[in-house]
Amino acid sequence: MKSLSIKDIAVKANVSITTVSFIINGKAKEKSISEAVIEKVEKIIEESGYKPNQIARSLRTGNSNIIGLIIEDISNSFFSRIARLIEDKAYKRGYKIIYSSTENSIDKAKELINMFKSRKVDAYIISPIKGIEEDIQMLLDDGNPVILFDRNLPDVNTSYVGADHFTASYQSIQSFIDQGKKNIALVTTDINVEQIIERYDGYKKALEDNGIKYDDKLVLKIHFNQEESDTIAQIKELFVNKKIDAVLFATNYLAISGLKVLKKINKKIGDDFAVIAYDDHEAFELHTPAISTVQQPLEEIAENVIKLILKQLSTKTKFENQEIIIPAKLIIRH
């Protein structure tokens, strides 16, 4: 029942565990182990199905080949799709992923960082929230690679990969204005994170640049963790009581709720009511009519995150932090 150890292999092969270790780690040549011994040991390893104990290896070497991934919620399709891409790319380079969801709770995020720390993960990929700046700074001070993605934390100097939310939001509003819209609403969340604030700023700036007066009453900030029924009621209130000819939803789940409202109040999307949703969702292409969306470049975000991680992992000296901002794409559907 007990699994084999390097000692068992050494005994079977009648060599020292040092020799076995060198062979396992591909240092046989370098340590000039004879061909005959290499073959014998490899054969025994093969036949016995021996797998080195990674826990012992980690304890000794100090690295785990595990990357910790901290996100808001794995069941949100934006994150699950990113998680899948990151997993793929990490595995190809020999790294595994431990993930965990923060649910936008500062306490849970702090706890997760501590847990990952005590497990000695080699690197951290974090979609952060405000309030954990100090914890992240401590990771950096200890020399850990930390990459933020999706949301940046202005007060911490780390590497960051994300889409250009300001421009994407600006362009969405500009496209409404180009269609002749004047009363443009924004439905967003009240969570205080960079990428949501940028979407708001883009909305405001586009209005100003086009000489349209910003109206606070057309901006609905939905409380993050509330019941969907409440969200629907609030959006309905906005749609029914305000004169609106276009709306930008700042997240895909808000757009889903918004579409439910439109269905309920029987308001048609068309020439006199336009909609754009931030982040794509399968429901949008299928919807009648199809919903225009802002699409984040998931593949590129994941690729850049992994690249930065690997670069930092291989750099012994002080690492230069990088910010990589990738354009998002506005997909107009009819």
Add this chain to the structure above:
Amino acid sequence: MKSLSIKDIAVKANVSITTVSFIINGKAKEKSISEAVIEKVEKIIEESGYKPNQIARSLRTGNSNIIGLIIEDISNSFFSRIARLIEDKAYKRGYKIIYSSTENSIDKAKELINMFKSRKVDAYIISPIKGIEEDIQMLLDDGNPVILFDRNLPDVNTSYVGADHFTASYQSIQSFIDQGKKNIALVTTDINVEQIIERYDGYKKALEDNGIKYDDKLVLKIHFNQEESDTIAQIKELFVNKKIDAVLFATNYLAISGLKVLKKINKKIGDDFAVIAYDDHEAFELHTPAISTVQQPLEEIAENVIKLILKQLSTKTKFENQEIIIPAKLIIRH
């Protein structure tokens, strides 16, 4: 830079590491350590921010408090939602999750099992595929808790948690027949797993029991990993060339493709064409008209999986395997 060890704490407190260890592990009372010493040590731990190295603890105790989760694809909403629920429940009990996606590849699944094994995970939660029976049997022989979910493996004696796919599929078809439908199609996948076969069996049996002849031409088996454009072409072929008045989609992503086809060929869902989709999706409620679905009890599946894991983990003796089959729910929407 280096993090603190138990030795550092012992030196600071002027006691042995044994004493510190007892205090950390809540055995202070049992080992009758004096109140004064306990307080002193706890204060130092608190102030220094010391976190025990879990790697060392794992090596010594043999357990990792990590559960390995092997699924088909984390970006599929069924799995990401289950993953979220399992994560939640596991965390509450002090366990962390490492996940990985198999993409329905036998080789990748085997590799993942080996990787988890060498990391000494305490338990395995697997949504399996045919071809890894031996590997799972080896885990069981080594005394590891293994819970299969979503799909069972008939040739291996393990615990299993899943929905009653046969009945759900049967009831779906029965509801079509009750509406007077005669030409009922099934769009399913060609992957050779229990839960897909059961859906097929339920379809066939319901037809037979109602005296409707089974027609092979009305069953479309889509190749698993193909491009969506090919899937759409095949479904279109079925819908255009066969006389059909109802269709059951065996997975939610097939239903999404199917709805795209209907939109394209401008076929309306209504009195003379009915649709049911297996596994819910946000797009279905929103669709015009809303799509009826078979909903799996995700919460109950996750809860039972974790319960079984904990039970097995706490049972020193030979564990009695259990199969838990939970009814799925047919939600009719109009």
Add this chain to the structure above:
DNA sequence: CTGAAAGCGCTTACAG
């Protein structure tokens, strides 16, 4: 009431 010491399974500097 508390501590010295063995040992979990590895890696690697050192010695020969």
Add this chain to the structure above:
DNA sequence: CTGAAAGCGCTTACAG
């Protein structure tokens, strides 16, 4: 060309 031994940071049986 190969091995003995130290040490990574813990836990715990044993001794006093």
